Amino acid sequence: MSQQFEWNGVDALKVNLDDDQVIVLLDYLVKRCDDDNFSRKFIPVLDDYMRDCGMAWKVGTRRGFAGLERRVPEGVQIAAEAVMNDSDHAGEVLTGAWRAAFGVSPDPSKAYGLAIKAVETAAKPQVSPKDDVATLGKMRGVLRDQKWGLPLAQQDDEGLILREMVSALWTGQTDRHGSDGPLVTPTQEQAETAIMLAVPLVHWFSSGAASRP
Structure with missing residues (x-):
């Protein structure tokens, strides 16, 4: 048209x-x-x-x-926009993911991939600054070994919450080369869930809230 x-x-x-x-x-x-x-x-x-x-x-x-x-719910929209606007290049990548998920012509595969890339972009300078090819999968191990966590009043079990969120995002991408099992295009619901995981992760890594003890 x-x-x-x-x-x-x-x-x-x-x-x-x-x-x-x-x-x-x-x-x-x-x-x-x-x-x-x-x-x-x-x-x-x-x-x-x-x-x-x-x-x-x-x-x-x-x-x-x-x-x-x-x-999307107004509170979710406000939080997401704040991260997209304040997180430099990671926010720019997250913007592309948001458009791919919620735009007129949604592309779940692209949205999911960009959600992961946004978190990688935010996390790499903090978690693996010397690794030029650091992926979110590789950074999961660093987060575990260095016991990265979140500044909660009752600290989670050695950064378990942070690691589980990163792991859920990384392992949930079913069309990534080298993933376990057959390559399956993510559904729209899976892509949207990935975005909602990526928003707080980008914020925590970009702001320094996620850190080593």
């Missing part, structure tokens, strides 16, 4: 559009909205309209680029 709009202009709208085509068209218009003045007026109005109509979609602006995204 977006290609038809680009070729034929408003004449492309003189057809009956189903709900999915409307969403694709709105996403296209938001992404192609290059005029800053128009964007400041159009995007908030569109976002308010979708919210007031109870739509499952919202306008998400990530690092200066807008697009439609599926809604």
Whole structure:
């Protein structure tokens, strides 16, 4: 539909559009909205309209680029956006993962892979700064051996919570080369779960909250 709009202009709208085509068209218009003045007026109005109509979609602006995204609980959205905006390159990678999971054309495999890469990007300078090829899988061993943990009032068993979250993210990627068992594309639910694991992990490693004793 977006290609038809680009070729034929408003004449492309003189057809009956189903709900999915409307969403694709709105996403296209938001992404192609290059005029800053128009964007400041159009995007908030569109976002308010979708919210007031109870739509499952919202306008998400990530690092200066807008697009439609599926809604998540407001508290989750606020926390995720704070991490994406404040975590330098890891936040940029996490932004790509979020868009791949919650955008109009979701790609669960890409979302899951970028979620892992975001955590690797945040953790590597702290956990394995001298290992140029450190993966999250390799860093799991470092976290275990060096007893990395979180600053909790009652410290978990030698960083068990941190390690288990990292392990769950790493071992859950079913389409990674070299993983145990057959390569299976992650489901949408698995990709979204990976994102929700990655958000706090990126924050903890980027902020220094995750540390050695």
